Amino acid sequence: xxxxxxxxxxxxxxxxxxxxxKAAQFMLKSDAGSMPVCDGDRLVGMITDRDIAVRAxxxxxxxxxxxxxxxxxxxxxxxxxxxIEEVAMKMSDAQVRRFPVISRGDKRLIGIISLGDLSRxxxxxxxxVALGGITDPGGRHDQxxxxx
Amino acid sequence: xxxxxxxxxxxxxxxxxxxxxKAAQFMLEADAGSMPVGDGDRLVGMITDRDIAVRAxxxxxxxxxxxxxxxTDELLYxxxxxxxxxxAANMGDSQVRRFPVVNREKRxxxxxxxxDICRSEEEAATRALEGVSEPGGKHDQSMEQR
Numbered sequence: 001x002x003x004x005x006x007x008x009x010x011x012x013x014x015x016x017x018x019x020x021x022k023a024a025q026f027m028l029k030s031d032a033g034s035m036p037v038c039d040g041d042r043l044v045g046m047i048t049d050r051d052i053a054v055r056a057x058x059x060x061x062x063x064x065x066x067x068x069x070x071x072x073x074x075x076x077x078x079x080x081x082x083x084i085e086e087v088a089m090k091m092s093d094a095q096v097r098r099f100p101v102i103s104r105g106d107k108r109l110i111g112i113i114s115l116g117d118l119s120r121x122x123x124x125x126x127x128x129v130a131l132g133g134i135t136d137p138g139g140r141h142d143q144x145x146x147x148x
Numbered sequence: 149x150x151x152x153x154x155x156x157x158x159x160x161x162x163x164x165x166x167x168x169x170k171a172a173q174f175m176l177e178a179d180a181g182s183m184p185v186g187d188g189d190r191l192v193g194m195i196t197d198r199d200i201a202v203r204a205x206x207x208x209x210x211x212x213x214x215x216x217x218x219x220t221d222e223l224l225y226x227x228x229x230x231x232x233x234x235x236a237a238n239m240g241d242s243q244v245r246r247f248p249v250v251n252r253e254k255r256x257x258x259x260x261x262x263x264d265i266c267r268s269e270e271e272a273a274t275r276a277l278e279g280v281s282e283p284g285g286k287h288d289q290s291m292e293q294r
Contacts, residue, residue, distance in 0.1 A: 027201060
């Protein structure tokens, strides 16, 4: 199965010049821990709830701090025509729960794919690959040896 | 195996009156996503990186906001003499990765994480494997360890 078949297309994004309070509000409403940062429809980074806490608040910076100063620029992403098993492996390796999805043709952000999307897809095998190392240490998808 | 055998005893605590910037600094240094909030050695809550983002920053509140205003005071904790299997099941149910550990007098004595539990289970598995690779070894203790 391809990413485009189970991704979420209605993706909430934040601009790099918006304040982190705006990003935090989105994360609260959508019950998400991370969101893509876009300049127009070009992906320029990802920002997480943890980035806000440890890169802004820990430094004594307020809610008006721009997203661009706390986001992670080198973010992981996947293409809409990637196989979901591949993406599940990437998520597991990176310990990341959401990947922005880029169209291979024109490199625009067209969606987001989460562990939840993977587990709702028919091939929930892919989700257990991603979660395997964490939740089921003795299970057959345990990747703790490879992770070392 | 008991919680007290695999927990971390050196536990960083933040006071409810301290600013959230202080809690965020601890979380950054300790590479942790949550920490216990303690008043003396009495556990009064937990605070996470997400609490700081969605309960303070999302509402336009600054780094000087008091920890007590954003912490979760509904307490999930485990006892030091509980078995780790029981705790592992609890963690799965509640989607929490770190639990404060208290003694039977309800004093905070440590913290136990999913990582601590996985490591101790891996050690047990390694001991079991050593037994397998040396089938006749008289020192194989894999059965006793379980």
